[in-house]
Amino acid sequence: MLVKGTPSTPPQGPRSSLPTALLVRLGLQTTPGRIRALATVAVLSIAGYCIVASFAIGNARDGLRVIGHDAGPQVLATSDLYFALSDLDSQVVGLLLTGREQSLGTRQQALNRYGQDRATADRAAVQAAELSAGDPTDQATVRSVLDGLGRYERLASQAILLDEQANPPAGPPPGSVIAVYRQAADLMKLELLPKAYNLTLEGGATVREAYVAKRSAMLSGRLWVALAGLVMIAIVFGLQLFVAAHFRRLLNPALALATIGLIVLTVSAVRLLSGEAGHLQSAKFGGFDSILTMSRARAISNSLLADEGRFLLDPGRADTYSLAYLDKSQTVLYVPSGNLGEYYAGLSGAMKKYLANPRAVKFPGGFYGDEARAHSGPALTVVLTRYQQFQSDDQRIRQLAGVGDDQQAIRLLTGRAAGSSSYDFDQYDRAVVSLIGLHRGAFDQAIHAGDRELGRSILGSWAGLLPFAAIGAAILIVVGVHARLAEYR
């Protein structure tokens, strides 16, 4: 294949357009000098490519780390923390409302659930603290939530104890109990829940920022990798042409091998970066955004349940709790309405239309409005149907309380059997959790695919492959050039 021949005639004189002195100084007046110079440029271009490519791949790795392994899981842990705290409060409200009438709600069940919530809160707080290891402010916030939880528990136990001593019938407990509970409720509402919720939001903000920054860095990185690759391939190919022209050989095997290797490397790196940008995009839009929306919906929904209970528990603040309930309901699913009565009616009308044709209905706002725009489907329909059931229970509870039938209202609120508000709320919450699980699946899948591709190349991880491939190509260039230069000695 190779055409053997003598080296071409002694080097021709320098081009008249360039000053001879400079060419002589750079050693470019002879063919070996030019080959050496071209080979040096080729090796430098490979080094340059390596730097550009490691930077781009580093961005991909950072993006996956922040979104998939730091802030993403942080959002889940802190929203579990919020839920456990809020549910803890709902159980205390239930215990105080039922008083001595054990038959109404089953007291032991509420106490058990209180214990479970406490354990969940601890676990979620530990996890959130671990995940926020790099952020002292977040860590301090998690610690202060745990401290506050201790204070809340003391106040709540005190209220429960006072209530047991007073042994009242079902209904709003004596003023002394309400006074102590108010301290606990304020602590929960003004300190613990806001901190947990703000941590969730901060995780969401971190993910959004990392996504915007890293994805655009990956896409421009991909262009730079392609460009640096093209330059490098053009130089090595030019070297090959120069050698071929001067030595009358069509092919220099070492240089040809280096060229092919560099083409493969460039194409795979560009494909890798495209793939990673795609995985990051599906993790964000296909999973994370909905996880965040639904986790916030779950948190606010649970505080709806707590406000419903407090409305019965503390008549002095009933207006505040009712208005908060309306605001929060509209945050969960916005239906234009001036008061709760209009909200129930608006919700029922909107749901009728939605069930008739889920794709045609656009809720004007709220978490489920956002979710319906992004990912409408049967799982969301189950969530919405059960949310409506919970709201219609609330309507009945308020009607009963409105006509003074507190006994029935409390039975409906705290009962655990099918048909009670607590039961319907649990059903609703399960549907929300299962929808979060669906999005979690899509999120994990995208992150795993990104991790797998970053870690997978012919020779192991990409970070390890790059310098190895670059050194290999440089050696091939030196070998290819060395054999030709030897002919001059």
Added chain:
Amino acid sequence: MRRGHAAACGRVGAAVMAIAVGLLSVACSAGGAPSIVGKQTLRIGVKADQPGLGLRLPEGRFAGFDVDVARYVAAKLGVRPEHITFVPVTSANRQAALENGSVDMVLATYSITPERETKVTFGGPYYVAHQDTMVRGGDTAIRSVHDLDGRRLCAAAGSNSWRRVTQELKIAATRVPAASYSDCVAMLLRGRLDAVSTDDLILAGFAAREGTAVRIVNAPFSDERYGIGIRKGDLGGCEAVNRAVSAMYLDGTAAALLRKWFGKTGLQLDTEVPQFEGCG
């Protein structure tokens, strides 16, 4: 032949340069929608007639809790004090001011409501106030919002407060329209209406000015989350504002400002960072 090769190389080189220049210009033009983040100057909408919150002083300066919070947030956004322009807004025109771009940010006792959130993005809340009711000093018959049944209630333009009473709590008060809360107070003192019901922070500012001529009934019945209104969809700006508000509570500035403006009113002041609304 060599000459031709050199020329080809030159063309390739030119093409590579062209691509590189193209890439650079793409990278530089990727700016996105306007955000309050990165702005050198800020126009901030505040109230001009609410003592304690946002009040234009005779010399033209603005002063109040909202104004101080705005300065703090702007500083955290990297805007120097001399580059802030305060623009007076009313409850009626603050949303339009944001939408038409005449202000970048609004801190004007602007309660976050689900309805407003469909038009405006809210950072914060930076404080949670509570709606209460103010009556004339001599009026002892009104002890809670429910006693407004059949009474004349001020309805300030663009404000949400009267809705809380007549719509949300369905209390049958007669609405008397007014241009602003300072108008409401003036009309209350002249006997043209019986009650002004709005956030305790607003009422406290007027009460401090009017002395015993007015009385706050001290029966709060709602949570009013004071948001920092920014242009709808400015998520980066909203997140930056939230971080500034967090910092304001963490470094003690919030507590100091609350004491400075409302310390003498007897209101119970919450000095823990409120639960944010979220930017999405």
